[in-house]
Amino acid sequence: MSNCGLGRNTRLVIVASLAAFLLCGSLWGQEASGEGSGIASPVSVDVFPAHVRLTSPRQQMQLVVTAATADDHRYDATHSATYVSSDPQVAVVENSTVLPRGDGKADITIQYGEHSKIISVEVTGQGEPAPVSFYHGALAALTKQGCNAGACHGSPSGKGGFRLSLRAFDPELDKLTLIREEFGRRTNPHQPEASLLLLKPLMKAPHGGGLQMTKRDPAYALLRDWIAEGCQLDPPSAPRCVRIEVYPPSGRVLKLSEATNIGREQQLCVLAHFDDGSVRDVTRLAVYSSSDEQVAEVSTTGLTKGQDRGEAAIMVRYMEFVESVYLTFVREAPGFAWSNPPANNYIDELVYGKLQQLKYLPSELCSDDEFLRRVYLDTIGVLPTLEETQTFLADAAPDKRSKVIDRLLERPEYARFWALKWGDLLRMTKKAVGESGVHKYHQWLLRSFAANEPYDQFAREVLTASGSTLANPAANFYRTTADVNDTVESVAQVFLGARLQCAKCHNHPFERWTQDNYYGMASFFHRVQRKTAGRPDESFIFTTRSGEVTQPRTGQTMKPWLPVAGEVDIAADADRRKAFADWLTQKENPYFAKIEANRIWAHLFGRGIVDPPDDFRDSNPPSNKALLEALAKDFAEYKFDRKHLIRTILNSRTYQASSRPNEFNKDDVRFFSHYQPRLLSAEQLLDAICHVTGVAEKFGALPADMKATQLPSPDMAENEFLKIFGQPERQTVCECERGDDSNLGQALQLFNGPVVHGKLRHEANRFRVLLNAGKPDEDIVRTLYLAAVCRQPSEGELKASLAHIASKPDNRVEALEDVCWAILNTNEFLFQH
C-alpha cells in the first residue's frame, strides 16, 4: 500500500506549525553572529543608498547593508553593522537610519566585521519649517496604523461614528472627517496631545479597536505635529508621489540557520519618488505583509525574517502604490546530498533547480502501475481496462510511458474529459442556455478539443462570438455572462487570472487594479446585446455601434483600456471585442499563455504553480517563476497547442515522480518534489466505482454509455453522489467552486451509500460474473485489484482476502462483496497518487 492517506495533510500542518513555534524561540534572543550560520566570511560590504540627501528635518534614510561572501552569496548586515558619523552636528545614525541634525555635509562610516564602507550625507533645509503633509504624512500615518483598514474605520459605514475612506483613497472625505466633522472634535490644535485622534489609538480614551499606536511610532509624531500645525491641507502645488521603489529588488536568496539570525533577516528600504524629482524614504510609513507567514514574517519597520525555507512575496504598500519583493529562503539540511536525477525535459531542469536551491530531494520515479493509473485519470478521466493495464505492465519497451501518453491524447475520451473542465469555466448549464443549448455548446467544445484547436483561436472564438447561439454555440458565452459586469469579471478571471470584482466599487485594496481599469475593460464588452430569438433555447448575440461606459464614482466616460497597453483607440464602427481578442492572444501577452499553462499544470498536479490557479496577483507569487514562464513560452511558441503542453508535462520526471516522499522532501507541498496525492474528483470517482464493479451508472435520458466525466452539464442529470463529492453547479467561473474538502456525507456514501451498495449487490457485477463463470477466488481477487489500483495484490493482501472468503464458505458472494467493498474504501483507490 502506498504511503498516501487522508491523514497526511493534517500531519503536515501540525509539523509545520510546530517547526514555526520552535524556530521562534531561537529567533529573537540571540546576538547577531556569523558563527555557525553556514555562511562564509564576507569579502565586501555594500550600502544602499550610496549617497544620502536630506532636505528637511522630517526626512530620514533607512540604510541597507549587504555583505557578500567569496562564493558570491549576499546577505543583509544592516542590523549587525556599526555606523559612525563624521559630524554628528550634521547627521547621526539611529536604528540604521540616517537622521538629519543640521545643514552641512558628513560621511557615515559603516563597519561590518573587517569591512567598511563610507557614504556621503548632504543635509539642507534644517532651519526651515517642514509642515506635515496631509496626504503623505497624516493620511499615510493613519494608513500605516491600520485605522482606515476595511475592518476598521475604513469600512463603508465606519466604526463608532468615525468613518475614513478605505486606505485613504478619498482624501476629500477624510479632510472633512478629521478636521471639521462634529465641530473638529477629533483634532485639537490647542493641545495636540489631547486630540481624540491620538487618545483613542493610544488607549488613553476608551477605544473599541484597542491599542493601535504608541508614542514611539512615527505615525504618532506625524499626526501630533500635523494637528499642532493647525491641520493644514496640502497646497495644490505640493509634490505628488508617482511611484515607490523597494530595495533590495526581488530575487535575493537568504540562508536560514538554526544557530543565528545572521542571514535570515532582510531589512527593506522603501523610497517614494515624487513628481518634482525628489525621493523620500518612507520605510517607516509603508505597510508590509507577507504572502506566506510560515516562510517569512515582516515587521512594521520592514524587517523581514525568514521562518522556513521557501519563497515569500513581501508586499509593500505606501498610499495607493504597491510593490512586491520576492525573497527565497534556503536552509542547510544535514545529510542532504543532491541525487542528480536525470532531467527528461526543461520542466525537470527548472523544478530541480528550485529543489536543489531549497534543499529538497525529488522523489524516485513512480512505478509503472502508479503511472498508468495516474496518467489515465489525468488525461481521459477514467481507469484503464484490465487488458490495457496488463499490456502496459508486460511491455518491456523503455519508451512505453511516452507511447501511452501519445495514445491517450488521441483518444475521444480526452476531448470529453477536458470539455468537462471547460464546461465548468464556461458555466455550461441547462438552466442558463437550455437543454438543446447545452448539447450544442458541449458539442462545439468537444469538437474544439478533439481537433486540438489552438488555445488562441479558441479564446478568440469565444470572445468574439456573434449570431444565433444554436448556429454558433460559442456565442453562449454572452448568454451565461448576463451583463457587462458579469462579462468583464468572467473574462478577467478565465483569461487574465484576475479577480476583478473588488474594483467594481473601489480601487482594489491590495492590487494594482483600479476602478478605472474595471470600467475601461468593461467598455470592450459594453456594446454586446442579447436578444431572444424564434426557437426555444436560442439567443441572438450582436454588438451595437455605439454606447460608452460611465465610471459610476467619477461620472467619467471610459475609453477602452487594456492592462500594460493602457487606453486604446478603436475605429468607431469596429467590434471592440476583436480588439480585445487581438491584444489578448498575442504571443507576448503577459497573462494569456501563463494562465492556461498554469491551469493545465494545476489540472495535472492538483496544484497550480500559481495557486489558486485563477488568482494571479503580486501578493500570490508563483512557486517557481522560471518554470511558469518557460511553460508559457513553450505554449505560445508552439502555437498554443494544448496537447503539446500536456504531453511535455506528462513526459517529465516531475510528473512521473512517486507520491512517496523522502526524508528530504516530506514537508514540501508546493515545489513539486513529489506527487501530491489527491482525492479523485466526483466524476472520476463515480466512473472508477462503475469500472471496478462493472456496473455502469445511468444519467437520466443521456446515452447509456455516457460516463460521469463526460456529462455536458450537472443539471442535465442530477446525481446525488456527484454533488456530495463536490461537483460544481457552475454558477461562477471560479475554480474554487469545485469543492475539494472531505465531509461526512462522502464517508457515508463510501461506507454504505446507495451507489456503492447498489453496485456491490448488482446481479451482473464484475465479481458475480466471474463467480458464475467458475473462476477461483484468487483470480477474482487479482482481477479486482488490477481493476481498482492497476496492480496485483501483495501477498499479504491476497492472503487476507482469501482468508476472509474462506471464512464464509456458505456465502462466497457476500465475502467477495466484502473484499470489493474494502478495496473501494482504500485510500489507494480513492486517491490519485
Place this chain on the structure above:
Amino acid sequence: MRISRLVALACCSWLFGVSTQAQDAVSFRKDLAPILLSNCVACHGAKKAEGSYRVDSFARATQPGDTGAAPITAANAAESELLRRIISTDESERMPLEGDPLPEEQVALVRRWIEQGAVYDAENPQADLAVIMPPPVHPDPPEEYSQTLPVTALKFSTDGARLFVGGYHEVTVWSAADGQLAQRIKNVDQRTYGLDLSPDGTRLAVACGSPGQRGEVRVFRVESGELLNVLGTMPDAAFDVAYSPDGKRLAACAADGAVRVYDTESGKEELTITSHSDWVTAVTWNNDGSKLATASRDKTAKVFDAKTGELTITFSEHGQPVKGVAFHPNGTEMYSSAADGRVMRWKLEDGKKSADVVRFGGEAYKLESGEDMFFAVSADKTARQFQLADHKLVRDFRGHNEWILSSAYHGPTKRLATGSFDGEVRIWNVDDGKEVVQFRAAPGYVK
C-alpha cells in the same frame, strides 16, 4: 520622552488637582479615581475588560481578575496585585501595557492609599469613578491663542450688551457693540458646545467637555465669573443646556444619549431621559416649560413631557442626524434642522412633516428662536431668518468665510450673533440684515 512625560504629569495635575502633599491621608475619590480613570479604565472598564478585571468603580477594582490575585490588599502594599503590576519591571506585565509607566508621584499615592487601609471615602462603592470624583479644576486657557477655535456656542447677556462665546477652557465675554474682550470666565472644560442664561440673567450654564473623555454642566455667576456648581459629569461631551422659562429647572444633553434635568436650587438631577440611542445635540423648552424637545445623531427629534420625562412623539423623517429643534408658538408644531441641510416643520400630534422650510447647501446646525423669529445656520456659510408663524424667509446673512456653526439672538436689541469655524463672530442687525461688528473670538490671536 522625558518632556512628554512631564507634560502628561502636568496635565494630570491640572485636570484633576491631584494632591501631592505627602503627609495627607490619600483619598480614593480625589486621588486614586483620577489616576485609575485616565490610565486604566480604557482597557479595564465597561467597553473592554482585559483579564476580566475592571476598575471603573471601587467595588469592581477590588474584585480579582483572571489571575485570581487580590488587586487591593488593605494595609498590605506588598501583596497588592494592582500595585505590583504598575511597578513591575517586566514590560510584558507592567501596566499600562505598552504605555509609559505611571509617574512616581502617582505610584506613591497608590501605595500610600493601600498602606493607609485602602479606605473608600465616597458613598456608593458601585458608583462610577467619574461620578464620585470631585469636579476637576480645569487648566487655564491660553493667555494668547495661537490658533483660532471654531465658535460652537454663543449667548447674549440679558441686556444684550455682551456676548458670551465658548473658548478653549473658558467662556469669553465680548462687548456686543465693539467686539472688545470684556471678561474671561475660566475653569471650563476644553470645548463649550452650549450656553444659556438663567431668566434673571445672573447665572450662566455651560455645556462643555473633552471629546471622548468627559462632559460637564457648569454654572457660573455672570457678574464675577465664579464657579457656582458642577451639575453633572458625563463620559463624553455635553452638547447643550437650556433653562426652563421659570428658571427653576435646567435641561442638559450629552454624547451619552441622555437628557438630564436638574433642579437649579438644589443642583439635584431630577430626571434622566435615555430615550435616544446616540448623541443628543440640542435641547429646548416650550413656552410654558411643560415640554422638552431634543435633536439627536440617532436621526430623530423627540418631544418629552418635562415633568415625567415620558416620550410624547418621535420625528424620524429627516433620515439624517438631527442638529437643532425649535417650538412653533402655536403649540402644535416643531421645527428641526439636520445634517443634510434641511429644515422641516412637523406636527406634534402625529410626528408627520407639515412643510419643508429650506435646504441649505451644507449641514445645518442648532436652531435659535426668539418671540416671532427663528434662525438657522449652516456649513454653506449662510444664516437665515424665518418667521416662526409661517416659516417665511425674512432674510439671509452672508459674509462669513467659513461654515457657520452657532448663533444667538437678542430680541430687544434686534441683534443676531453668528460664529464660524474659523473663530470669527459677526453681529448683525436683524431689522436690516447689516453687519454691526465682527471679531475673532480668540484672545491675543494674531493672524
